[in-house]
Amino acid sequence: MPNAADHLFVGGRLTERIDLVSIVQALAVAEHLSFSGAARALGIRQSGVSKRVRRLEDILGIALFERHPRGVRTTIAGREFLERARTALDEMDHAFARARRGGRGETGVLRIGVFTSLAGGFLRELILEFSRSHPDVALDIQEGERRVHIAKVRAHSLDVAIATGNADLVGCETAELWREQVHVALPANHPLADRIELSWDEIKDERFIVSEFPPGPEVHDYIVRRTADYSHYPDVARLAVQHETLMSLVGMGFGLTLVSEGWTALTIPDVVMAPLASEADRAPFSAIWSPANDNPALRRFLTAAHALAGRVRPGTSDWANRIAASQ
Template sequence: MRSAVRQLQYLMVAAQVGSFRRAAQMCDVDQSNISRALKQLEDHLGVTLFERTRCGVRLTPAGERFLAEVAPALEQLESARRSARSTRRAETGLVRIGILTSLAGGFLRQLVQAYTERHPRVRIDLRDGGRREHLAAVRAQRLDVAIITGADPVPGCETREFWRERVHVALWAGHPLAGRSKLDWPDLKTEHFIVSRGEPGPEVHDYIVRRSADYSTYPDVEEKAALQDTLMNLVSLGQGITLVSAAWTAVKVPGLVLRPLTARADIVPFSAVWSAANDNPAFLRFLQTAQLLASSEHTGAQQLRPDD
């Protein structure tokens, strides 16, 4: 296949320049290679493609007809070759990302923005969902990467922590605790928490129970059949309080205030999880961008400075 394509390429170049010698220079090969390849092509077809003279070469009528037939196919092959190389360099392609956190602000938003600026022709497919769902999709390579909380190893996957965010309490602006600049778990022991029944509600519920247990209390937690955006509006209407990541500080909801929790244990790591078998060039560049952004001292400081 490769030798046949090479013969056709030599045919097109030689026809354009009218010389095997000049064709060899343009293709960066010996003239003997050009002559031998085109002679083999003529023998295979059973026709003479070129008239050879002291002044150079020119296509025979049979050669002209043959070139007219194969030229569109050669152009299509060249287009496919450029497309394949472009995808390999991650100039085009698709990155599928499963997320648990808001994209409104913070590291994840900076990462997506930085990547799209560097690779504007790559499509980013962001998918909300739960940890278990995302990890199953990563293992099946239906997702390139999942962004989850925690930094523990995930069996069968590669895991890397990229950033941390402090947990915030979301409150109604008229709540007695809204006037404080920071909060701690003893302040919340009598509060009514609300969480969404769907993701990320179960994970938030488990976090509330685990952290409350550290202070020997059992929390009052109600599940709501509402998406996260609706839940935040319910909080702003005084229906209860909830917990969110620092990224939510970039979201403006009327009547809603966010207050950081002060304990070091309430700084949560966020990690990327992916399959080691994933060789998607666009994703590998995404991973490289995340690593560069995470190593930036400015980025690391920016994630925690407002709440420390």
Template sequence: MGLGKFRYVLAVADFGSFRRAAGALGVRQSSVSRAVQQFEDELGVSLFERRTSGAHPTDAGRRLLYEARPALEQLELACKIAAAAGRAELGIIRVGILTSLAGGFLREMLRYYAMRHPDILIDVQDGGPDEHVSAIRKRSLDIAFVTGNRSVTDCEIALLWEERSYIAIPKDHMLAGKHRLDWPDLRNERFIVSRFAPGPEIHEQIFRRAAVHGTYPEVLYKAVGQETLMNLVGLGQGITLVSAAWINVKLPDLVLRPLIDPADIVSFSAVWSHQNDNPALRRFISVAHTLAGRVRRGASDWAPEAKGLTRLGSEPSVAGRMPGPLP
């Protein structure tokens, strides 16, 4: 009992004639008659009274049409939704981050993707790199943005952009008068970092970079999120290390100063599973690569539309490898 045969039944009922139904469907009248007859034989009832004036539904036919037509319409709608999801016109993309969305490349990419695909929900989740990679493997995340570009087992990784590191300090701090900073300037300072992501990673970066200059600063963990931590800096409880995205955030009694050493430029990469067949993910990867100026031509996971996109802005600090010049 095929769906195609039932479409013929509906057409006959709608047009009141096998001849007119065949004309509307673009098939021969004999094909419609044969399909309807087979459908009736499978059901064991007659659905139409054949008269010279046309075809008229029997009681059984009217009952079938009443019950089945809404189901068919629902099925057609489901097929359209599935097709739209396959073209990444509907759906959800789950994104893991560990940096601020206040500004920079990541914010612009999410904004652009949302503008181009308004029917795709972007679910953004905070977390650390290990947490994000685990979630990608479990398919609870589609893609994550992490620092560095080290290889990740069972995952794809692509370097997209870089950001200069900044030191957040109280505005009345003695270092606030300097326009640029280097690690020797910070040897006597107390750092504070969040216990939550990206705090542990920032803690490791502070120790690694300070050790290069022979200093080992005091670093205290705070059981607060990053925004509260920044307010604690403004209140004079210490200083901290942040990415360039935070320069777009205005917080009371706090200023940001760039670190001048090229080694304090941090790279950011996208990580995803090659086994993830979410169409929205494929489109997201395409947009990310294109906006970063890294379109890979001929690869099956880049959507064709990405080839026509333009790079965001003209400053390499927004998209691409090199951050903008120091202020």
């Protein structure tokens, strides 16, 4: 009974497996049109090349070469087989190279959930720098609500989320990267529009408008948290508009809203933005990812984020080292 490990079925009959070494040697013979020339090029004995090629011909059931005293010539069947074999080997080389690059995080797809504007600031710089240094990694950037992003990170349908907050999360790693001063967006003709900075006492009685879409719900909660007490509750209207339309409504005088610092890089007609003066209004932004996610591109992204942030996550002194060691 033949050894099953050394045989396979081809065309309904049991045949011996073809090893790649025999194919490589046959290709060398075809290139040099000589068994001796192929042997010299490969640095092996001519008898070994001749034996392997003859065995390959026996397995295939065809003659690859016509032998002559002064050399060899490929047969029609041999030429067709070897051309296809060369193509197959080239494809394998390409697949191996891509696999190696993918394993190093140089290729692939990185899915990033974002919660802030890419118009300016840290996140814009990070994504630009990463895309420049990793041109073969496709970036799939998705906007969405913080809790939805975190659920996707846990499910590995997102590789990393960039969101506000720095608290530890069950099943996730969190690293604070930067902080942004919260800004008030107000109409250009508002009495406070020429202020360099603002305080909550100056604006808590104003009418605020937020979007029903992310990050509107979090902005709503933030306004309530910063202004509500036993004697006051803010006037906050939730509108079924995207953030761009919301900013236009601010310019038209429908109310004030809050934005992250990244929005200050944009020029919006009839809208000015002034920072809130309090240190408490510096919002932390963090990278959130699953420690079980084995995407090599994620490790490279986190390393780039750490390098740009210029520090390691507080309380985890070996964070950057663990990422670097895993590459």
